[in-house]
Amino acid sequence: xxxxxxxxxxxxxxxxxxxxxxxxxxxxxLKEYLKPTLGVKVGRQPxxxxxxxxxxxxxxxxxMSVEDKIDGGYCQIHIDLSKGHDCIQIxxxxxxxxxxDRAALHRSKKYWSSTK
Numbered sequence: 880x881x882x883x884x885x886x887x888x889x890x891x892x893x894x895x896x897x898x899x900x901x902x903x904x905x906x907x908x909l910k911e912y913l914k915p916t917l918g919v920k921v922g923r924q925p926x927x928x929x930x931x932x933x934x935x936x937x938x939x940x941x942x943m944s945v946e947d948k949i950d951g952g953y954c955q956i957h958i959d960l961s962k963g964h965d966c967i968q969i970x971x972x973x974x975x976x977x978x979x980d981r982a983a984l985h986r987s988k989k990y991w992s993s994t995k
Contacts, residue, residue: 917959920970954981 929935954977955970971977 917957918968920955920974922974 953972957968969981
């Protein structure tokens with residue numbers, strides 16, 4: 880589902896629609912479709928910049944995620960320590976697998992694995 884939609888909110892709406900049509904049934908079944916998977920890029924959600932902590936809490940309605948922009952670029956990094964040396968997979972903002980293009984980031988593997 881996320882490979883096709885690349886957007887968690889859109890995927891959720893699609894599955895809700897399918898559930899009403901009885902093609903997917905039960906809450907447990909829906910959770911299986913929405914489970915994030917290493918190596919599958921999750922689409923970026925729309926972001927609203929908060930002006931203060933109070934403003935953030937007011938507009939979040941109980942949902943919140945945070946991202947940090949470093950050196951002007953965005954990438955999504957998946958780390959699967961069970962894969963040994965090839966444990967890092969990097970996706971660009973557009974969704975392209977940029978693992979090889981961003982080889983310089985691999986040197987930071989010790990940092991990434993120490994933050995688990």
